Amino acid sequence: MQTIAQAWLVLQITDSKVALGTVTMLQFLPITIFVLFAGVIADRVPKRNFIVATQLLAMSQAFTLAALVWSGRVELWHVLRAGVGARLSNAFEQPTRQAFIIEMVGKDDLMNAVALNSGMFNAARLIGPAIGGFIIAGVGVKAAFLINGISFVR
Numbered sequence: 001m002q003t004i005a006q007a008w009l010v011l012q013i014t015d016s017k018v019a020l021g022t023v024t025m026l027q028f029l030p031i032t033i034f035v036l037f038a039g040v041i042a043d044r045v046p047k048r049n050f051i052v053a054t055q056l057l058a059m060s061q062a063f064t065l066a067a068l069v070w071s072g073r074v075e076l077w078h079v080l081r082a083g084v085g086a087r088l089s090n091a092f093e094q095p096t097r098q099a100f101i102i103e104m105v106g107k108d109d110l111m112n113a114v115a116l117n118s119g120m121f122n123a124a125r126l127i128g129p130a131i132g133g134f135i136i137a138g139v140g141v142k143a144a145f146l147i148n149g150i151s152f153v154r
Contacts, residue, residue, distance in 0.1 A: 001132030001151075002062060003027060005144035006083050008136055009069065013076055023083050030088040035095060042096035047103060054093035055152050061086040062149035069142045 003024075010016075010023045042050070061082045068074035098117070105113040135144045 001128045001135070001144055001148045002058075002086055004129045004132035005136060005141050005148065006065070006079050008144075009065075009074065009141050010076065010079055012141065013074065013079070019076060023080055026080055027083040027087045030084060031091045031094075034088065034091040038092040039095040039099075041092065042099045045096070047096050047100040050096050051093055051100060054089040054096070057089035058086050058093075059149050059152035061089075062145050062152070066142060066145035066149055069145060 006023055006027070007020055010020050013019075065074070065078065065082050068078050098114075101113045101117055102110060132144050132148075135147060
C-alpha cells in the first residue's frame with residue numbers, strides 16, 4: 001500500500017514521469033544494496049527486538065508522510081526520503097524475519113513455516129497494492145498513509 005500511495009503522491013505533486021521513476025528506483029535500491037549485509041547482521045542480533053525496531057521505523061515513515069500530506073506541506077524530497085527509509089528498514093527486516101522463523105518453530109516444522117511465511121508475504125504483495133488503490137480512490141492518499149501506519153501497530 002505504501003508503494004502505491006507514494007507513487008500516486010509523486011504524480012500528484014510533480015506530474016513528472018522522471019520523479020515517479022526516481023521514487024520507484026529509490027524504493028528498491030536499499031533492498032538491492034543492503035540485503036546481503038542485513039543477513040549477516042540478522043545472525044548477530046536478538047531477532048525479535050530487531051524486527052520490532054525495523055517495523056517501528058517503517059511505521060514512523062508512514063505516519064510522517066500521513067502528517068505531511070494532511071498538513072499540506074509534503075514535498076517531493078519527503079516522499080523520496082520516506083521511500084528510502086521504509087525500504088531500508090524492510091531490507092533489514094526480511095532476512096531477520098526469515099532467520100527468526102527457525103528460532104520460533106524449530107527444524108521439524110521449518111518447511112511448513114517457510115511455506116506459510118512465503119505465502120503470506122506474496123499475498124501481501126498482491127493484496128496490499130489493491131487495497132491501497134481502493135483506499136486512494138475512495139478516501140485519498142492521506143488515508144492510505146495513515147492506514148498503512150496503523151497496520152504496523154500490533
